[in-house]
Amino acid sequence: MNWDDLRYFLAAARYGQVTAAGQRLGVDQATVGRRVVHLEKQLETRLFDKSPRGYELTEAGRRLMSFAEEIEARVESAEEAIVGNAKTLSGAVRIGAPEGVASHLISEGALELCRANPELDVQIVALPRVFSLSKREVDFAIAVSPPTSGRLRVRRIANYRLHIVASADYLERHPVRSRQDLYSCRGIGYIQDLIFDRELDYIPLVEPGLVPRLTSTSLHVQLEWTKRGAGLCVLPDFIANRHPDLVRILPESVSFERSFWLVVHEDNAHLDRIRRSADAIADAVAAKLAEYAEPAGPAPSL
Template sequence: MFDWENIRYFLAIARIGTLSGAARSLKVDHATVSRRLSALESEIKTRLIERQPRTCRLTPIGQRVFELAQEMEEGAYAVERLLDASRSPLSGKVTLSAPPVLVANFLVKHLADFRRANPGVQLSVSCEARQVSLSRREADVVLRLTRPEELTSVARKLGRVSFGLYASKDYPHLHDPSAWEFIAYDAGFVGVPQQKWLTSVAGKRPIACEISDINGHLVAARAGAGVAGLPDFLADTDAKLQRLTYGGEAFSRDIWMAVHRDLRRSPQIRAVMDFLVKIVAENPALADHRP
């Protein structure tokens, strides 16, 4: 029988397409990934991956093994979810994945309250903008600004993040919209809703700088680098920033929570979900009051 750990490494390579990308995903070095793949191929005496200079391609038998291995993985995670759901109430570790802007500027402020209410639950919070898989246990609960579409998940809308234009009160063009220069995201965010909104508002006016992180936008705006599109809950209370009036439509993004359907009744998962519902509902800037 082959080593399941080797299969796990093979799955990462097959999904990502490079050894280096798989290494980053698994948080190991490149050599470990290469060694695990070689060990698997040696065990089954079959070449699964064609290693090319910049990518890895599945062989025909590798593609079939990949399909079967995904079914094995789902079965293993199903057993894990079953065991987690049956454990004693309010104990264990729960992994929560959420966008960096919600983690750094909202969630961390409430972690002490959660711990006091649920001392047996260890909450592990991961800052991630990417979509993670609940089926593969990349997280137990997710918060996202788009509705999660994984078929095995159960999703609920909690609230919304409204956005506005902000600049430093010392910004030299504060009262001259024709001279505004904008702080945008870099090319990796093409197609992201807030980037599309900001560039539509900017129109033909120049982009002063590109920053990949929303907290960087906040710091740059405070320093007078230009006009930024920022979440209202983050910027409205900042004494150094001025909210600007513009002619475009209002922009907001919904906050969605999702959990794997097998875990939604697990006591520790339920505690985290109830906690998220509560803190969003109690924050006037995030609670959704639209009809």
């Protein structure tokens, strides 16, 4: 048994498809399949049940998985030790975050991380979903709620606030003086059955009977609609405060507080490349949230 075969085994186990595993490793799917078969012949046991749906671990495969992950962590630690205590980082680090977080809170921090570490390959996966660290979809993630299961290390980065906002133009046409007035306005929000985290389901907390009529999985799309005077939207202050044409609505009575969390798999938490990158990105997120916690001048409100 050699480490290369285990690398292919781990990728196939984590992604459940030889195509996806090959893409992650930079090889074609035939290579992944061939290395898995080679490992099974060496061990004289079947590691996967293969079907049109993909690769599913057998009991023997699940037992091998824990050993392979331990070996993987030791190999990465050895690589870092042999390279030496270099002041700069190298290799690849993949970060998972929701779209709004990636563009407004992480992008500058990632740029600074690259500038400080020219040999580091920084990859940001900006998608509206929960990432699987056990499958190594990302090396660490910024989450809107803390995971409650899995071999994960989780810490809170910082809190942030959200308010209902709209363009001044929209409010001239649809003035809002009370919660009841909200029912006569068009709501902008997430598609209800595609909300990937319940912490983002704000509308029922504003008024239980409100139903947004203009919805998207993309926070950027919601922001654009709001700026163009399409309706009312619940936006984080770190996004809304960047746009002086947006007006807070009922800020004294309608406001929410949420948190961002740093999530790292236990097997990776000790690796210098991931630990230092995660700390740098978490610090950048916290600094940005502090910067946009309040607008530069008096907040426009009704």
